[in-house]
Amino acid sequence: MLSRRRVLEGTVAISAGCVLPGLSAGATELAAARPDRAVFLGLSRALTGFDDLNEELAAHFMTYLAERDPERWRALMSRLRTLDASGDAHAGPATIKALEASEDLWALAKEITGLWYSGWTQAGDEVPQAIRAEGYREALAWRVLALTPRGVAPGRLWQQAED
Amino acid sequence: MEQFDVVIVGAGVAGGLTADALAQRGHRVLVLEAGPDEQDRDALREIYFATPQKGFDSPYRNPAQAPKPTRTPVNDYYVQKGPAQFGSTYERRVGGTTWHWHGLTPRLMPADFRMRSTYGVGLDWPISYDDLEPWYLAAEHEMGVTGDSADDHGSPRSGDFPYPAQRQSALDLAIKAALRGKRVRDVELDVTAHRAARNPEICQGSGSCMPLCPTGAKYEAVTHLNRARAMGAVVRPKSVASRIVVTENGDVSSILYKTWDGEERAVAGKVFVLAANAMETPRLLLLSAAAGGPPVANRSGQVGRNLMDHPLQLSFAVAADPFTLYTGPQSTSVIKAFRDGPWRRSEAAFRIEIFNTGGGAFGGPDRAVARLIDQGLTGTALRAALADAAGRELLLVGEAEQLPDPENRIVLSASERDGLGLPRPEIHYAYDDYTTRGLAAIREVQGFVFDQMGASRVFHLPQILGSGHIMGTTRMGDDPASSVVNTDLQCHDHPNLFIVGSGVYPTGATANPTLTIAAFALRLADHLHKGRLR
Secondary structure (H helix, E strand, C coil), X not given: CCCHHHHHHHHHHHHHCCCCCCCCHHHHHHHHHHHHHHHHHHHHHHHHCCCCCCHHHHHHHHHHHHHHCHHHHHHHXXXXXXXXXXXXXXXXXXXXXXXXXXXXXXXXXHHHHHHHHHCEECCCCXXXXXXXXXXXXXXXXXXXXXXXXXXXXXXXXXXXXXX | CEEEEEEEECCCHHHHHHHHHHHHCCCCEEXXXXXXXXXXXXXXXXXXXXXXXXXXXXXXXXXXXXXXXCECCECCCCEEEEECCCCCCCCCCCCHHHHCCCCECCCCCHHHHEHHHHHCCCCECCCCXXXXXXXXXHHHHHHCCECCCCCCCCCCCCCCCCECCCCCCHHHHHHHHHHCCCEECCEECCCEECCECECCCCCCCCCCXXXXXXXXXXXXXXXXXXXXXXXXXXXXXXXXXXXEEECCCCCEEEEEEEECCCCEEEEEEEEEEECCHHHHHHHHHHHHHHCCCCCCCCCCCCCCCCCECCCEEEEEEECCCCCCCCCCCCEEEEECCCCCCHHHHCCCXXXXXXXXXXXXXXXXXXXXXXXXXXXCCCHHHHHHHXXXXXXXXXXXXXXXXXXXXXXXXEEEEEEEECCCCCEEEEEEECCCHHHHHHHHHHHHHHHHHHHHHCCEEXXXXXXXXXXXXXXXXXXXXXXXXXXXXXXXXXXXXCCCEEECCHHHCCCCCCCCCHHHHHXXXXXXXXXXXXXXXX
């Protein structure tokens, strides 16, 4: 059975449009996938203000976005590469500013921010989409508020807690 | 044909407590439940977490054979004929709506039973508060209710709560301090802890009483259904009651039900108890007549009429200072001053619940997140802005009284059917001036509370929502010409058919109905044990 990660790697390999000669298909995908993942994480860090983002969740977000609107996803990746935002470092304010200049890409960037903070998304009038339960459980909003997600027991009795 | 002492339709709080009390006393009990029996809390929680826009119904599936109304999003199970939309929903599953309820358990007040004689509106109940009081106390102990026994909230008590009052949140206490000595509409306000069926020795304030408590601290009817099973009762899920069969002498001989595969079966009993809530119980009664037989329990023509709710007015504001929100039981305190008073001659009474949830009763601070992102904030600026904004989101929820109106009713849809081919409920529903004035009073009082706190940007939601408190469609009364059941909850027309639930309410008052439903169930079980099942 094809795992979601494999699907993702396949998707981004295709989206990156580069298959390196001399490598097995899997290795080719991995080689292509790493830069995309790094690019996405770099942008996500800049957008969210958090450095230690969940890489597995990032993979799911990427899969979702790439499958939903491949053209816009490719445009974002392409633009980010052009801006030299690859690697593990933060994408900088210049990247944010450049994306702001493109209505389409800025809308996508906002959606990515929302995915990280809430765990779900809604594009236009479409039915809202949740990526998976982890998106809610690890939504950054909970880290900002320093709370366990609602629906997860905090590990102490309410009667004895202090606000 | 299978034969039981008691056949109960509906495995919610009413059916669960009735089944348990009778099984404990040695009676052979069958509970038919239309929905599934799915009690894996962790699995339900995963479904809930993976649902994007969260609501009461999110963790619980909606099978075609036993469909339910949903609110997030609103579905088409109800065939709504207006003019107002009926917004209350429920669960069809073993445990019923106690899976997604809030756990609040106020009692009715003495005047709630005497609306006609006290205020000249509605009608008087054929029983008094004193008749029900011992059963309230018993229900509080069965369900494990928290409360300050020294403060009766205007509902006199013959005994103590099993648990002390639940701790109020910092927000509750701030509002209490802001309101100290203040009056609005000539009434002094106070902020008191809810009575709630939340075990304080388990409750972690997980922020998710609705729709699913992760620790099981909140009372759920599966407690009693599982206990009844251990005593020999049969709880049969995926069994959709479709027809009550009546003999020529007026007794009920059997109930027909459909399995999810569409197979029709029959079961006989000495006594039949309808406990399928104030929507599905009248639907079943109407289905029975529509199937070709005579009208069932409907000599009065009142089955399905007098549908009531506690219409909700939500009000939002932005606090001057941030609080720790989005944690704790979703609401820990009530402003109860307007539950009873002379204004009830002309406008609805109401309660106000203070929510610890920030701007949304479910999930995370998604509205604030969306707003701040839309403003273009990113990175550390977004983090700081969200931390500040989410702590300032205030939500007050007012729940208004509604008087019985025979034109507010549920009938069978002539054209729309469910997955088993049974007609869906068609709803005719409106708010009268009495309730409309009460909703306006709620806005005034909730606005006053915000003002006293120094809050800003007050916003009253234009849409009036349902509270989930479905009442009145099989009313209780002494006169068979104007009511469906008598004071023993026995159908006037059928000596061995009983109805238990908030459908028997003659008037709606302001108390969340579950505790009263539970009191009725315990009272009915006692009555049956000492009477027809002796």
